Amino acid sequence: MSKRIDVKDLNVYYGKFLAVEDVNLTIEARSVTAFIGPSGCGKSTFLRTLNRMHEVIPGARVEGEVLLDGDDLYDDAVDPVHVRSQIGMVFQRPNPFPTMSIRDNVLAGVKLNSKRISKSDADALVEKSLRGANLWNEVKDRLARPGSGLSGGQQQRLCIARAIAVSPEVILMDEPCSALDPISTLAIEDLINELKNDYTVAIVTHNMQQAARVSDKTAFFNIAATGKPGKLIEYGNTADIFNMPKEKSTEDYVSGRFG
Amino acid sequence: MTRRPSQFTKNKLPRWAIWAVLAGALILGAAFSALLGFSLVTMSLFAAIFFVVGGTAASGAVEGSRKAKDRLATYLIYGAFIVAVLPLLSVIWTVLERGLPGMTSDFLFRSMNGLTGAIDNQTVAEGTPVLGGAYHAILGTLQITLWATIISVPVGLLAAIYLVEYSTGGPLSRAITFFVDVMTGIPSIVAGLFAAALFGLIFGPGTRTGFVAAAALSVLMIPVVVRSTEEMLKIVPNELREASFALGVRKWRTITKVVIPTAISGIASGVTLAIARVIGETAPILVTAGFARGINLDVFGGWMSTLPTYIYYQIITPTSPTSTDPSIQRAWAAALVLIILVMMLNLAARLIARMFAPKTSR
Ligand SMILES: Nc1ncnc2c1ncn2[C@@H]1O[C@H](COP(=O)(O)OP(=O)(O)OP(=O)(O)O)[C@@H](O)[C@H]1O
Numbered sequence: 001m002s003k004r005i006d007v008k009d010l011n012v013y014y015g016k017f018l019a020v021e022d023v024n025l026t027i028e029a030r031s032v033t034a035f036i037g038p039s040g041c042g043k044s045t046f047l048r049t050l051n052r053m054h055e056v057i058p059g060a061r062v063e064g065e066v067l068l069d070g071d072d073l074y075d076d077a078v079d080p081v082h083v084r085s086q087i088g089m090v091f092q093r094p095n096p097f098p099t100m101s102i103r104d105n106v107l108a109g110v111k112l113n114s115k116r117i118s119k120s121d122a123d124a125l126v127e128k129s130l131r132g133a134n135l136w137n138e139v140k141d142r143l144a145r146p147g148s149g150l151s152g153g154q155q156q157r158l159c160i161a162r163a164i165a166v167s168p169e170v171i172l173m174d175e176p177c178s179a180l181d182p183i184s185t186l187a188i189e190d191l192i193n194e195l196k197n198d199y200t201v202a203i204v205t206h207n208m209q210q211a212a213r214v215s216d217k218t219a220f221f222n223i224a225a226t227g228k229p230g231k232l233i234e235y236g237n238t239a240d241i242f243n244m245p246k247e248k249s250t251e252d253y254v255s256g257r258f259g
Numbered sequence: 260m261t262r263r264p265s266q267f268t269k270n271k272l273p274r275w276a277i278w279a280v281l282a283g284a285l286i287l288g289a290a291f292s293a294l295l296g297f298s299l300v301t302m303s304l305f306a307a308i309f310f311v312v313g314g315t316a317a318s319g320a321v322e323g324s325r326k327a328k329d330r331l332a333t334y335l336i337y338g339a340f341i342v343a344v345l346p347l348l349s350v351i352w353t354v355l356e357r358g359l360p361g362m363t364s365d366f367l368f369r370s371m372n373g374l375t376g377a378i379d380n381q382t383v384a385e386g387t388p389v390l391g392g393a394y395h396a397i398l399g400t401l402q403i404t405l406w407a408t409i410i411s412v413p414v415g416l417l418a419a420i421y422l423v424e425y426s427t428g429g430p431l432s433r434a435i436t437f438f439v440d441v442m443t444g445i446p447s448i449v450a451g452l453f454a455a456a457l458f459g460l461i462f463g464p465g466t467r468t469g470f471v472a473a474a475a476l477s478v479l480m481i482p483v484v485v486r487s488t489e490e491m492l493k494i495v496p497n498e499l500r501e502a503s504f505a506l507g508v509r510k511w512r513t514i515t516k517v518v519i520p521t522a523i524s525g526i527a528s529g530v531t532l533a534i535a536r537v538i539g540e541t542a543p544i545l546v547t548a549g550f551a552r553g554i555n556l557d558v559f560g561g562w563m564s565t566l567p568t569y570i571y572y573q574i575i576t577p578t579s580p581t582s583t584d585p586s587i588q589r590a591w592a593a594a595l596v597l598i599i600l601v602m603m604l605n606l607a608a609r610l611i612a613r614m615f616a617p618k619t620s621r
């Protein structure tokens with residue numbers, strides 16, 4: 001259960017403002033793709049177009065195509081809710097539901113949709129998802145406690161468990177480690193490495209080492225100036241992007257000369 | 260071994276000094292008040308002034324001007340607090356003092372049915388306990404408020420949900436916000452006249468029932484519910500909505516299962532405060548529900564009393580024009596019941612808020 005994504009001629013707008021221009025790229029199934037680039041270049045914006053979360057913002061719209069195994073997500077007849085159940089997302093700040101226990105947080109995707117699930121199935125799903133997020137051992141004795149009582153890193157892994165509990169095809173992560181300490185970061189990076197056995201993963205990061213450590217492919221975005229649209233500058237194997245980039249600006253960025 | 264004084268410490272007024280100032284202020288206050296003919300009020304007033312002036316001056320002399328200003332501000336704030344709380348305490352005290360003697364089981368569980376002025380005259384003449392009660396008015400209050408709540412909460416809640424979750428700032432939402440603002444300022448008697456006129460148009464003039472009163476009260480309640488719910492929904496972080504959307508949850512399910520549960524404690528206390536606001540209304544009840552002396556359990560037919568109108572009539576038209584004491588006692592007892600009802604509502608709001616509050620403990 002993992003699908004590839006093809007992006008074709010994608011323009012992303014906030015109202016009249018063109019935030020990201022003309023992106024073409026392919027995200028392979030069962031791989032980790034990292035998006036890097038200076039702040040404000042449209043990485044988050046682009047990532048959110050991949051599961052139609054972009055249009056949640058009033059006035060936001062998209063031109064172009066995003067294909068999930070060949071099916072256009074932006075076809076008129078497509079229900080965005082259906083898209084999001086196949087392409088999950090983990091946000092920059094951990095956001096467990098404050099009214100729910102750890103267990104209910106993991107089951108949120110099932111329960112909020114009022115799907116029927118037997119207690120034993122639910123227990124199995126909770127354990128599988130929490131194990132998948134490397135959190136089971138830390139929380140197995142307090143599943144009934146509120147999710148917001150966990151540490152930041154644990155909360156973030158809880159959010160990952162919540163995302164994989166609905167068994168999506170693709171998982172999108174927007175700077176999932178930016179609020180975390182190095183140890184939690186490492187735990188999440190390990191997790192990403194495991195996730196790619198089953199899922200397609202796309203991750204936004206500001207951390208070059210992290211991109212180098214976890215990703216198979218890297219996409220570098222940049223803006224010419226503030227107010228100009230962000231563009232995909234270079235896309236390729238991570239090793240190539242970091243060791244022998246074709247573009248001058250990519251080299252400047254990954255070597256830390258700007259951004 | 261004694262430590263050398265820290266270089267950070269400055270001169271400090273010894274603790275007893277402030278008590279000394281207080282004692283001096285009290286004595287001086289008593290003396291000055293005696294000049295005007297002694298009374299506790301003037302004495303505390305003088306003492307307060309002397310204490311503030313004396314305390315500030317003493318602190319200024321020993322501790323320097325910054326500390327003195329600090330003390331002055333502290334004293335003034337305490338003073339403001341006392342001024343704010345005193346009337347409240349005095350209201351509660353007065354109502355307790357005058358209302359408690361009338362709080363008999365007779366009062367709580369009997370209506371005024373068949374109670375004539377002659378009976379009151381006899382009670383006064385013989386010195387027996389006051390008869391007649393406010394059972395019908397308590398029931399009326401509960402029924403009318405309940406119906407007002409049943410009408411207002413869904414309307415107010417849905418309007419707030421529309422405003423916060425669905426509207427994009429278009430003409431409709433601006434119109435709703437505008438009218439809600441206008442409705443907040445409507446005098447309650449106008450709401451009563453409106454409901455009376457509306458039901459008069461539909462069911463014939465002079466239609467007065469508990470339900471008409473409930474409609475009038477909901478005109479007053481709806482804007483309060485909309486406003487408070489709106490505020491509560493607005494502070495639910497957008498991240499939670501996005502987290503829910505990202506799990507493939509539909510918008511209305513996100514609203515009913517994530518947004519509202521997160522905000523429910525605030526919404527519940529907003530609703531309770533709205534109820535507390537209308538439960539004491541008198542004027543709109545008089546023009547919509549009329550007045551009854553007996554129990555009426557049918558909000559859709561017949562006149563009805565509530566506690567405020569009961570109090571009003573007991574004071575304005577005592578049951579026995581010659582011996583008014585029983586009526587006045589009943590009025591105070593009814594006032595006490597009303598205050599207790601409102602306090603219980605506030606307590607309920609707190610309980611509900613605590614019950615639903617997002618749990619953060621480990
Ligand atoms: N809700 C919004 N409404 C209007 N413009 C927005 C909105 N969110 C982002 N933008 C604009 O879109 C552009 C891209 O923003 P985006 O958040 O995608 O950048 P980013 O690459 O994720 O930056 P960072 O690394 O700081 O997270 C920026 O110019 C930003 O100002």
Ligand SMILES: [Mg+2]
Pocket residue numbers: 043044045174
């Ligand atoms: Mg971003």
